[in-house]
Amino acid sequence: MGLLGWSGHYLSNITVGVPMLLLTLAVADCVHIITGYIHGLHRGKSQKEAIAYTLELNFIALLVTSVTTSFGFLMMNASVSPVLVDFGNLAAVGVMIAFVLSITLLPALLAIMPVKVTATNMEVDDQSMLSLAEWVIAHHRKILPFSALIVLLGAVLMMQNQLNDELVKYFNEGSEYREDADFFENQVGNTTLSITFDTQQDQGITKVEFLKTLDTLTEWLYEQPETNHVSSIVDVMRRLNKNFNGDQPEYYRIPDTDELAAQYLLMYEMSLPYGLDMNSRIDIGKSAVRVTVIMKSLGSQEMIAMEERIRDWMAVNAPQYNYTITDLAVMFAHIGATNMASMLVTLPLALLVISSLLILALRSWRLGIISLIPNCSPIIVGFGIWFLISGEINLAVSVVISMTLGIVVDDSVHFLSKYRTARMSGKSPEDAIRYAFVTVGRALWVTTVVLATGFSILATSEFVPNSSLGLLSGVVIVIALLGDFFMLPAILLLTDRKVYQKKVQKHPERQYE
Template sequence: MSQGTGWLDRHVTGYAEWLIRWRWAVVAVSLVIALAAAAGGQFLGFSTNYRVFFSPQNPQLQAFESLQRIYVREDNISIVIRPHQGNVFQPGLLRDVRALTEDAWKVPYATRVDSLTNFQNSTAEGDDLAVRDLVPADSPLDAADLVRIREAALAEPLIRDRLIAPDARTLSVNITVTLPLKSETEVPESMAYARRLVDGFRQAHPEVRVALTGSVALNHAFSESAEHDIATLVPLMYGVLLLVMGVLLRSIAGTVATLLVIGLSAASAMGLAGWLGILLTPPSVTAPTIILTLAIADSIHILITMLQNMRRGADKRTALVESLRINFEPVFLTSLTTFIGFLSLNFSDAPPFRDLGNITAIGVAAAWIYSIGFLPALMAILPVRVKQRPIGYAGAMDRLADFVVGRRRAVLAVMVAVVAVLVALVPRIELNDQFVNYFDRSIPFRQDTDFAMEHLSGIYQAQWSLPAPGPGGISDPDYLARVEDFADWLRAHDIVVHVQTITDIFSRLNKNMHGDDPAWYRLPQERDLAAQYLLLFEMSLPYGLDLNNQINVDKSATRIVATLENITTNELRSLDDAAAVWLSENLPSAAGTTASGPFVMFAYIAKRNIEGMLTGTFAAFVLISLTLMAALRSVRLGLISLVPNLVPAFMAFGVWSVLVGQIGLASSVVTATSLGIIVDATVHFLSKYQRARRTSGASAEQAVRYAFSTVGTALWVTTAVLIAGFAVLSLSTFEINASLGQLTALTLFMGIVADFLLLPTLLLLLAGRGGRDSESTLPTVQQAAE
C-alpha cells in the first residue's frame, strides 16, 4: 500500500470509529446546526423586476437606464380587448373602454394612460387648432360619430397597429407605470389593481376576450413562476427521490437517512441564503431542487458500498467503517469539483445565475458535511437488514466489465465515431432568447401576450434616442426629414409592426394648420414654424398626456419606438447593427446610437453570458483538472480524466441541435455546472481503478473490473437519481429552468455513457501490454481494499 493512501486510510478509519462511538451526539449537533442555518429562510424574498437578470455593468442595461433618465422611467401594463364578433366600434363597448381608461389612472404608480378613447386628436377649427379626446365624454356615439372615430383612428399612424388593429377588431388600453423601485410589493400592487379592472370588464362584457400583458406583467410573471416552481417542484422532487431510492437501495433505513441528509442540506443552503440577503429569482429558486438532486450522490456512494459489504457477510459496523475508508477521498473530491463548478457561475453576466451558483455551492458543501457526519452516525443507530448474496455472484456491473474489457477496441471505435458525429452537429444550434418564450404556455402572461401579438401588436420593442444638433434642434427641418427617413427605413422591414415617431405629429399639425388639407400632411419646412406648431400642440394637451415620452426637456433629442413581431434575438441584433450603420451614414448627430429596451437587453444577455461563462468554465476546468491530478497523484490519469469530463457536454449539445435546434440563456451555464457533476463519476471510477493498481498490484484489466464491481452500481444509481432530479426541473413553467434541467439531464446521461464505455477503454489502451491480465485472478473487493 502506498504511504499516502495508508496514512489517509488509517485516519479515516479512526474517524469512522469515533463517529460510531459518538453517534447520538453527532446526530444531535448536526440537527442543531441545520436548524440554526435554516432559520435564515424567514428573510428570503422574491424579486419582481426583470432588471435583476442584468448586472449594473451590463451595457444594454446602462443604455436603457440612460434612455429612461432622458425621457421618463416607464414600464407598462397593456389591456388588450377583442370582441368575439364584430369590430370595436360599438357604442356600449367604446363607452366602457373610456370608463376603463379613466379607471386605469388609479392603478398604483400609473403616470399615463393611452387608449383609442383619450387619444389627443388634433383638427382644424377655422384658424384655430382644436385638440380633444378622440372619444369625448359627451360623444353621442351615433352612426355618424362612429364613422368619424373610425376614420380618424385608422388613418392615424400614431395609434394604428399600436392602440387599434388595422382590421378594427382589437384595441388596447396602455397604462404607463413609473415604479419607484424601492419595494418588491410595487409590481404585485399594480398587477392586482389591473387584474381587478380586467375582471370587472370581463364580467360586463362576456362577449369580448381581454388579455393583460406588458413589462409589468412580465415582471409579475417572473415572480409567479418562481413561486409556482418552489411550491410544486420541491415536493415533486422529494417524491421522485423517495421512489427512486426505495427501488434502487432497497433499504428503508438508507432511504430515510438519505432523505434527511438532502432535506438538511437544502434547508441549510436556503437558510444561509436568507441570512446573506439573497433575493430569489426564477433561476435561483431552483436551487433547492438542484441541491436535493446533488446532495443524494455522496450518501448513495457511502450507503451502496456499506450495503455491498453487508451482503458479502460483513457486520454493519465493519461495513460502515469500510465504506467511509474507501469513499472518504472520492466523496470529498466529487463535492469539491461540484462546488467549483457551481462557483464558476459567478462569471455569469446575469446575477440570478450567480445566486444560483452560490446557493447551490453552499448546499453541496453542506451535503458533504452531513454525508460524512450525520449520515454514518444515523446509520449506526438505525437497524439495517440486507439479504446476503452467495460468493461468486456476478452482477450486472461484472457483466458490463467483461463486455468492455473483452471488446475494448470495438467499444472505443464506436464511442469515437458517436462523439465525432454529435460534435459535428453542434454548430447547427441557433442562439435565441425571446423573453416571452421564457414562460410555459400554461402561464396566463404567455397566453395573453401571444394573443396580443397575434391580434394587435407585440410587446417586443426597440427604442432609439436620436440627438438633434443642439437645444430645440428637433424642430430643424433637415433633422426631422432624416428622422422621418429613419422611421420609413424601419417600416420597410417586415419584422417591424409599428413605428412611433414625433415626425407623424409634426405632419399632422402641418395638415391641421392648413385647414386639414390632406395635401399638407408633410413635415413643415421652416424651423420656427415647426417649433410654433409643437408649442401650440403641447399647450393644448391635458395633464399626463404630454410629449415627455417622445422628446427630452430641452428638445434636443427625440425617441423612436419600433414595435416588432415575435422575432428571434438574432434578427433583432441584425436590425440593431443595420440601424447603427444607417444612422452613422444618414444622421451624423446620432452616429454611434444603438437600440435599447427590455427586448434588446434580453437579445444580448445570452451572448454576453456565454462569453462570461467561457471564462468561468475554463477556470473551473483548470481548477478541477489540477485538483484531480493532485488527488490522484498522477498527471497521466488526470489528463485521461479530461476526455470523459469534456466530451459529454458536446455530445449533449449535438443531440440538442437535432431535437430542439435553439439555445438561450440556460445553455450558457450548463457546461460549467454539469462539468462539476460529471467529474463525480470519473473521480469515483478512477479512484477505485487506482486503488486496485497501487494497493494490490492489479493489472489494468483487473483494476477496471474492480472499479466496475465496487463503484459501478453506485455510479449508475447516483446518475439515475441525478437525471431524475433534473428531469423534474424540466417540468418548470420557466423555460430557462426547464432547458437547464433537460440539457443537464442529457449531459449527465452522456457522462455515464462516457465513464462506462470511453474511460475504461482509454485506460486499457494507454496501459498497453501491461494492461493485460496475467495468470493471477482478479482480486476480490475485500482483497483489493486491504
C-alpha cells in the same frame, strides 16, 4: 403581464430551481456513503466499522467531486446576468453544505438506525457489475473507435446549434400568458425596440434638419418587414402642421422652420391632459427624443440583425447624432450570446482547474489527463443531441456547459479512485477495471438515475428555459455514465499499462471475488 413584470417572472423561475437541484445533488452524495456502508456490512463489519469503511473509501472522492461541482457552478460568475451569477454562487455553497452533511449527519444517522442486509442481493449486484466489466474488457478495442465516432458526430452536430432567444416562446403553447401574447402578436405585435436620439443641444429636437432625419428614419423603419408600427414625434409634427394649415393634405409634412416646429410642440404639450405629458418621449430640455418600434415576435438572432441594420443606416444617414438602441428584447438578445461567449472563454480555465484537482486527488497526472476525455465528451455529445431535439440555444441552455461540467466529473472521480486503489495494490488494468465496477459501479448508476430523474422533473416545467435546462442536463448526465462505463475503461486498458508502485492494501477484503 407587462414586459418588466415578465422579466421578473422569468428571473424568479430560474432561481426557484436551485432547491430541486441541490436536493438531487445531495442525494447523489448520500448514495455513495450508503452504498459503501452496506458493502461493508456485507463483508461482516459492524455498523461502526462499516461507517468508518465507507468514509475512508469515499471521503476523498466526495470531496473532489463536491469541489469540482462547486467550481462548475462558480463558472457562472462569468455570466453577464446577475441572476445567473447568484444562481451559481447559491448552488456552489449548497453543494459544499451537502458534502459536509453527507460525511457528518448521515453517518451519525446510520449509526443509530438498524439496517438489515441481504447477502444474496449484494452478490447479484456484484455479479452483474462484474459481467459488465468482463464485456467491456473483452470488447474495449471495438468500444474506443465507436466512442470516438460518436463524439466526432456529436461535435459536428453541436456546431449546428444556433443561439436564439424568443421571449414569447419561453412559455409553452396553451399557457395563459402564451395565449395572451399570441393574441397581442396577431393584433399589434409584442416586441419593442427603442431608439433614443441625443442632439446634445437644448431645443435640438425642434430643428428642421433633425426632424427631417427622424422622418426619413421613420419611413425606413416602416419599410422593414419586421415592423408593425413606429411611434415617433414626427407623426405629431406632421399632424400639427396639417391642423394649423386648414387640414390641407399637402401640409402633412415637417414644419418649414425651427421656430414653427418649436411653437407647435409647445402648444401641443400645453393642450395635453394632466398625466399625459411627453416626458416618456422627450426630455425636459428638448435635446433628446425616443422612437419606439413595435414589431412581430423576433428571435435573438433576428433582433440583433435588426439592430445592426439600424446602426448601418445611422452610420450613413445620421452620423452627427448620438443614439442608443435599447429595450428588453434587445437586452435578452445580447445576454444569450454574451453569456455563451463568456462561458466558452472560462471553459479552458475550468478544465485546467478541474484537471489539476483530479491529478492531485488521484496522485497521477496520467489519470488526470485521461479523465478529461470522458468528462468533455458528454457535453459534446449532449449538445449534438440537442441539435436534433431543438437546434436553438437559449439563455438557460447556455449555462449547461458550466453547470454540468462539474457534475459529470463526479462519476469519473469515483471510478478512477477505485481503479487507482486496485492498481496500487498490484492489480493489472483488467483486474482494476473489475474492482472499480464491483465497488462503485452500482453507486454510479444509482446516482445517475437520481440526477437524471431530478433534472427530468425540471424538464416537465411549462417554462421553456427550465424545461430545456433540465432536459439537456439530464441527457448529458446519462451520457457521462455511459462514457465512464465504456469509454473510460477502454482508454485505461489501452494507455495505462505501466506497473504501479505496489502498496500494502489496508483492506484486503475489498475484492471483487
